[in-house]
Amino acid sequence: MKKRILTGDRTTGKLHLGHFVGSLQNRVKLQDEYDTFILLADIQALTTHFNNPELINSSIYNIAIDNLSVGLDPNKITFVQQSQVPAIAELTVFYSMLVSVNSLRHNPTIKSEAMQYGYDDLTYGFLGYPISQTADITFCNADLVPVGDDQLPHMEQARKIVRRFNDLYGETLKVPKELLSATPRLPGLDGNSKMGKSLGNAIYLSDDAETVTAKVKSALTDMNRISVANRGNPDICMVNKYHKAFNVDEYENICDMCRNAKIGCVACKKTLSIRLNQMLDPFRERRRYFENHQGEVRDLIVCGTSRANEIGAETMSNVKKAMKIII
Ligand code: ATP
Numbered sequence: 001m002k003k004r005i006l007t008g009d010r011t012t013g014k015l016h017l018g019h020f021v022g023s024l025q026n027r028v029k030l031q032d033e034y035d036t037f038i039l040l041a042d043i044q045a046l047t048t049h050f051n052n053p054e055l056i057n058s059s060i061y062n063i064a065i066d067n068l069s070v071g072l073d074p075n076k077i078t079f080v081q082q083s084q085v086p087a088i089a090e091l092t093v094f095y096s097m098l099v100s101v102n103s104l105r106h107n108p109t110i111k112s113e114a115m116q117y118g119y120d121d122l123t124y125g126f127l128g129y130p131i132s133q134t135a136d137i138t139f140c141n142a143d144l145v146p147v148g149d150d151q152l153p154h155m156e157q158a159r160k161i162v163r164r165f166n167d168l169y170g171e172t173l174k175v176p177k178e179l180l181s182a183t184p185r186l187p188g189l190d191g192n193s194k195m196g197k198s199l200g201n202a203i204y205l206s207d208d209a210e211t212v213t214a215k216v217k218s219a220l221t222d223m224n225r226i227s228v229a230n231r232g233n234p235d236i237c238m239v240n241k242y243h244k245a246f247n248v249d250e251y252e253n254i255c256d257m258c259r260n261a262k263i264g265c266v267a268c269k270k271t272l273s274i275r276l277n278q279m280l281d282p283f284r285e286r287r288r289y290f291e292n293h294q295g296e297v298r299d300l301i302v303c304g305t306s307r308a309n310e311i312g313a314e315t316m317s318n319v320k321k322a323m324k325i326i327i
């Protein structure tokens with residue numbers, strides 16, 4: 001039997017280049033080797049976007065189409081709409097007995113996201129989302145979770161919960177492992193250390209060529225470099241970081257030219273836009289197909305979720321037996 005991947009995205013908007021290099025590329029690469037589950041995380045979206053149901057609803061389709069546009073094969077992968085899988089909600093309750101509030105409060109990703117959203121008094125749901133995420137991963141007994149590096153504390157938490165559960169109730173659940181990519185955190189156009197869909201600093205997979213070119217023009221570069229005649233410092237330039245992620249062949253050469261004042265920011269940005277648009281063009285074509293066949297996308301989500309529920313029911317039976325929650 002194939003090993004299983006579970007990974008996914010919060011339905012809080014559209015996917016961007018950070019998602020692509022952080023997780024989507026690995027999803028595509030591994031879809032033949034692994035039974036791949038893509039979670040449309042609409043419950044986790046509620047933790048910060050509970051007051052915007054329209055966005056969450058439209059993002060379910062957008063994110064499914066984003067995933068398909070980069071080359072995930074509808075015949076190979078399984079989409080799962082998180083809110084429609086009761087096993088995830090049930091497991092969340094059981095696991096919540098095994099996690100201290102303090103350990104959640106000290107989770108570095110929770111802390112930085114709370115700061116980003118300006119929360120000082122956290123909701124129970126937001127504080128506890130790493131527990132719900134453990135339920136996402138374990139309802140289908142996933143082996144591998146391709147993620148960006150903001151997810152590392154949550155993966156550690158997931159392993160702790162699984163080990164504690166297995167120690168208490170007997171070997172029932174698999175201990176999951178993360179898979180990081182070569183670019184585990186792509187920075188934002190504005191210099192923020194993370195390109196984020198809720199941060200307004202992203203190039204989206206669905207942006208058209210003109211938008212990509214305009215966004216690249218606006219990207220933060222070495223601010224001390226006044227003109228082409230000055231030597232630049234590529235280490236503090238966002239455009240350079242994108243060359244490293246998306247223009248691997250030319251990257252070293254571009255760094256050298258920047259350091260030696262042989263290429264200016266305008267030309268450097270132009271090269272990047274061309275490269276990005278070349279990469280995005282086939283994605284745009286696939287996107288057009290799925291946008292014109294939304295019924296197919298809906299069926300994929302419904303059928304995938306139904307398969308997930310069969311697997312979830314089996315997991316719940318094992319979990320309840322182990323916990324002696326049976327009569
Ligand atoms: P939000 O701001 O709503 O939380 P997000 O951009 O962080 O959105 P998520 O849906 O939370 O996106 O994350 C989905 C996956 O993409 C996770 O594995 C996450 O680590 C990864 N990811 C998100 N942003 C980046 C990034 N800038 N670089 C690398 N990976 C990323």
Ligand code: MG
Binds near residue numbers: 010
């Ligand atoms: Mg996030």
